[in-house]
Amino acid sequence: MEKYLIKTFTGLEQVLANELTALGAENVKAVSRGVLCEGSDRLMYRANLELRTGLRVYKHLADFDASSPDALYYGIGDFDWESILPRNGTFWVTSTANRTEWVLNTMIVTLKTKDAIVDKLRVGETRPNIERDRPDLRVHTYVHDGQGSVWLDSTGDPLFKRGYRLRTLEAPINEVLAAGILSIAEYSAATPLVDPMCGSGTFLIEAARMAMNIPSQNERQFFAFMNWPDFDAKRWQVVRQQALSRVHRGQIAPIIGSDLERRAIRYADRNIHQSGLSKRIELHEADFFKVSAPFEKGKLIMNPPYDERLSIERGAAWYGDIGHALKHYWSGWEANVVSGFMDGLYSLKLTPKRKIPLDNGGIPVELWRIPLYAGSKFDTLQSEPDSDVVTEDNTFHSEED
Numbered sequence: 001m002e003k004y005l006i007k008t009f010t011g012l013e014q015v016l017a018n019e020l021t022a023l024g025a026e027n028v029k030a031v032s033r034g035v036l037c038e039g040s041d042r043l044m045y046r047a048n049l050e051l052r053t054g055l056r057v058y059k060h061l062a063d064f065d066a067s068s069p070d071a072l073y074y075g076i077g078d079f080d081w082e083s084i085l086p087r088n089g090t091f092w093v094t095s096t097a098n099r100t101e102w103v104l105n106t107m108i109v110t111l112k113t114k115d116a117i118v119d120k121l122r123v124g125e126t127r128p129n130i131e132r133d134r135p136d137l138r139v140h141t142y143v144h145d146g147q148g149s150v151w152l153d154s155t156g157d158p159l160f161k162r163g164y165r166l167r168t169l170e171a172p173i174n175e176v177l178a179a180g181i182l183s184i185a186e187y188s189a190a191t192p193l194v195d196p197m198c199g200s201g202t203f204l205i206e207a208a209r210m211a212m213n214i215p216s217q218n219e220r221q222f223f224a225f226m227n228w229p230d231f232d233a234k235r236w237q238v239v240r241q242q243a244l245s246r247v248h249r250g251q252i253a254p255i256i257g258s259d260l261e262r263r264a265i266r267y268a269d270r271n272i273h274q275s276g277l278s279k280r281i282e283l284h285e286a287d288f289f290k291v292s293a294p295f296e297k298g299k300l301i302m303n304p305p306y307d308e309r310l311s312i313e314r315g316a317a318w319y320g321d322i323g324h325a326l327k328h329y330w331s332g333w334e335a336n337v338v339s340g341f342m343d344g345l346y347s348l349k350l351t352p353k354r355k356i357p358l359d360n361g362g363i364p365v366e367l368w369r370i371p372l373y374a375g376s377k378f379d380t381l382q383s384e385p386d387s388d389v390v391t392e393d394n395t396f397h398s399e400e401d
C-alpha cells in the first residue's frame with residue numbers, strides 16, 4: 001500500500017476526501033489544502049483520471065530529518081533513486097516549506113534536493129539532468145517544523161486543466177473550484193440547474209460531466225506517472241475502460257446557461273461543443289434581470305461579476321437588485337451565489353442556510369446557499385419589482401411564457 005497526498009483548494013478538503021473514499025482510498029484524512037490517503041497504483045491512476053476536486057496527486061517516497069540544509073541533503077540522498085531514475089534521466093524539483101528557521105526561501109530546499117539526487121546518481125560524466133517539460137520524474141520536497149518528506153508528482157499539468165476550455169472571458173472560475181461548488185451545493189443529475197451569468201460555461205460543463213459520470217480528465221492523454229519505470233500500461237487501460245463504462249448516457253435534468261454578453265455565449269458554446277455536451281446543455285443570450293425560473297424547483301448557481309472600478313455603493317446596489325430578482329422570480333429554487341465581494345453578498349438581503357468560505361486562485365470568496373421560499377419569512381425587501389423587468393423579447397423563460 002502506498003501513501004498519497006492529493007492537493008486541492010482551501011474549503012474543498014472534505015469534498016475531495018469524500019471523492020477519494022468513493023474511489024476506494026484507505027485511511028483518508030483531510031489536511032490543510034489537501035487529503036492524505038493510502039491505496040495501490042490503481043487508486044493513483046483512478047485519482048488522476050476521475051477526481052473532480054483534486055489538483056495534483058503526490059506519491060510518498062520517504063521521510064527524513066530536515067533540521068539543517070545538510071540533514072535535508074543526506075535525507076534525500078538516502079533514498080534509492082537508482083530504482084526510479086536512470087543515471088542519465090531527467091527530473092524537475094519543486095518544494096514547499098514552512099516553520100523551519102534555516103529555510104529563508106524554498107529555493108534552497110529545491111537546490112539541496114537537486115544536488116542530493118544528482119550526486120547520488122552521478123558516475124563519471126553521466127548524471128541526470130534538469131528538465132522542466134515532461135521530465136522522467138517530478139520530485140516534490142516538503143519541509144515542515146524541521147521535518148522533511150519527499151514525494152513524486154504523478155500528475156504533471158494540474159488537474160484543473162481539463163482540456164475543454166478553449167476560450168474564456170474575464171474572471172472564469174477555476175474548473176476544480178466549480179466542481180467543488182457543485183458538490184457542496186448537492187447538485188445531482190436529477191436536479192434542473194441554471195447558471196444565468198454563465199460566462200464561458202464552466203459550471204454548466206462541470207455539472208453535465210458530473211451528472212453523466214464522465215471522467216474529469218476524459219480528454220487528457222498524458223500524466224506524469226506514464227514516464228515512471230513501473231508504469232503499467234495494461235492496468236491503466238483497464239482503469240480507463242472501466243471509467244468509460246461507468247459513463248451514464250441516459251436522461252439528465254435540464255442544464256441551462258445564459259449570459260448578457262453575446263461573446264460569453266459564443267465562448268460557452270465553443271467550450272460545450274469541445275466537451276461533446278452540446279445536446280445536454282441549453283444556452284441563451286439573456287439579461288438575468290429579465291428572466292425567471294423555468295421550472296418549479298431547481299438549483300441556480302451564479303458567480304456574478306464584481307467590477308472593482310465600480311464604487312462599493314453601486315456594486316452593492318447591483319447585488320441588491322440580484323437579491324430582489326431572486327426573491328421574486330426564483331421562489332422554490334435554491335440559489336448558490338459565489339462572490340469575493342462580501343458587501344455585495346450581504347446586499348442580496350437574503351438569508352443563506354450556509355456560508356462556505358472558499359479560495360478562487362488566491363482570492364477569498366464565499367458560497368452562499370440560499371433557499372428561496374415562496375413568501376419566506378426571510379424576505380426583507382420592501383419594494384415590488386419594476387413593471388418593465390420582464391419583457392416580451394427575452395429568449396429564456398420569462399414570467400409571461
Ligand SMILES: C[S@@+](CC[C@H](N)C(=O)[O-])C[C@H]1O[C@@H](n2cnc3c(N)ncnc32)[C@H](O)[C@@H]1O
Pocket residue numbers: 168169170171172173174196197198199200201202203258259260261264286287288289303304305306
Ligand atoms: C465572473 S463572470 C462568470 C464566469 C463564469 N462562471 C465562468 O466560469 O466563465 C460573470 C458573468 O456575468 C455576466 N453578466 C453580468 N451582468 C449580467 C446580467 N445582467 N445578466 C446576465 N449575465 C450577466 C457577465 O457577462 C459575465 O460573463
